[in-house]
Amino acid sequence: MPYSKIAALGHYVPEQVVTNAYLSTLMDTSDEWITERTGIKERRWIDPAKDTVANMSAKATRMALERAGLKEKDIEFIVFATITPDYFFPGSGVLLQRELGLEGIGALDIRNACSGFIYALSVADQYIKTGMYKTILVVGAEIQSTALDVTTRGRNTAVIFGDGAGVAILQAADKPGILSTHLHADGRFAEELYVRDPGSSRPREERQPEQILDTTHYKVVMNGNQVFKHAVTRFTEAIEEALQANNLRKDDISLLIPHQANLRISQFIQQKMELSDSQVYNNIMRYGNTTAASIPIAMSEAWAEGKIKENDLICLAAFGSGFTWASALLRW
Numbered sequence: 001m002p003y004s005k006i007a008a009l010g011h012y013v014p015e016q017v018v019t020n021a022y023l024s025t026l027m028d029t030s031d032e033w034i035t036e037r038t039g040i041k042e043r044r045w046i047d048p049a050k051d052t053v054a055n056m057s058a059k060a061t062r063m064a065l066e067r068a069g070l071k072e073k074d075i076e077f078i079v080f081a082t083i084t085p086d087y088f089f090p091g092s093g094v095l096l097q098r099e100l101g102l103e104g105i106g107a108l109d110i111r112n113a114c115s116g117f118i119y120a121l122s123v124a125d126q127y128i129k130t131g132m133y134k135t136i137l138v139v140g141a142e143i144q145s146t147a148l149d150v151t152t153r154g155r156n157t158a159v160i161f162g163d164g165a166g167v168a169i170l171q172a173a174d175k176p177g178i179l180s181t182h183l184h185a186d187g188r189f190a191e192e193l194y195v196r197d198p199g200s201s202r203p204r205e206e207r208q209p210e211q212i213l214d215t216t217h218y219k220v221v222m223n224g225n226q227v228f229k230h231a232v233t234r235f236t237e238a239i240e241e242a243l244q245a246n247n248l249r250k251d252d253i254s255l256l257i258p259h260q261a262n263l264r265i266s267q268f269i270q271q272k273m274e275l276s277d278s279q280v281y282n283n284i285m286r287y288g289n290t291t292a293a294s295i296p297i298a299m300s301e302a303w304a305e306g307k308i309k310e311n312d313l314i315c316l317a318a319f320g321s322g323f324t325w326a327s328a329l330l331r332w
């Protein structure tokens with residue numbers, strides 16, 4: 001049975017930089033509050049006249065293809081993680097496939113929020129291991145800015161989320177690159193972090209224009225305290241589960257790339273697991289929480305900065321809406 005490895009990474013973030021100072025002009029917040037609670041200094045927002053989830057992903061893909069010396073036609077399948085697709089349906093996988101001129105190849109969408117990229121990686125890993133495909137494009141991409149409530153009413157979530165896209169090209173290999181993936185979910189907490197509408201299970205009469213004007217549609221509801229508490233526990237469990245399954249220790253980790261949920265969550269995990277600063281990569285300060293895109297953007301940047309080298313042990317971990325959480329261990 002073949003193994004799978006990441007052959008290349010790529011990312012794209014929109015040009016528009018949105019600082020905490022700018023957000024303070026839209027709502028009652030401050031750079032001090034945002035920095036202290038989340039570590040975020042700025043994030044990127046798309047220009048709706050230019051960017052879509054699909055074309056941001058295409059740009060990230062082209063970066064990865066160039067780095068790997070591959071062509072679009074080498075891609076045999078797409079696994080696309082997003083909770084903010086360009087259309088309610090179809091998913092973003094088919095739109096990216098069209099952008100890349102790859103008509104005919106399969107495209108699968110995954111909706112596991114902040115854990116979406118690791119779920120997508122796990123699916124692609126299994127397809128490669130069974131021999132079904134040899135080269136798979138794995139994507140995490142989000143446009144969240146267009147749905148954020150950027151008034152004081154929405155300030156507990158509007159300051160956190162940002163836009164961007166990241167990809168990994170997964171290929172068959174003769175020795176293990178992806179050592180393991182572990183996936184978890186607990187739907188009892190679905191409503192602790194969710195967007196209710198446009199959901200399908202309510203009567204037609206509830207879908208009134210006032211609801212849309214009232215921003216009930218796409219409104220992110222988050223119980224920040226609950227999310228924080230569960231995140232710090234589940235992140236650590238998922239990392240330890242991955243290490244145990246591979247008979248490895250935390251000292252063996254060359255670089256932990258956690259989903260960029262909140263700098264305080266990353267710091268908490270680092271402290272709890274007694275990892276050094278050089279063992280943990282964070283870029284949330286510059287991009288905010290880009291949900292499914294955060295891990296591939298961070299991995300792509302870490303690689304470009306020379307922080308991922310041959311033979312390194314890379315650990316990915318995520319937690320988010322669902323609740324879902326997951327980890328992956330990779331030998332580079």
Ligand code: COA
Pocket residue numbers: 028029030033034037038114155156157159222223224225227228231261262265289319320321
């Ligand atoms: N600017 C200023 N004040 C704000 C604010 C903002 N952007 N957002 C909320 N506040 C206010 C609240 O209204 C509240 O005011 P009050 O005390 O007068 O009622 C106060 O700040 C404290 O709110 P609280 O929600 O208790 O703050 P917190 O310390 O829990 O921090 C989060 C809020 C969201 C930063 C924090 O809970 C968190 O990081 N949770 C995890 C979220 C996360 O990671 N989500 C993504 C998961 S993938």
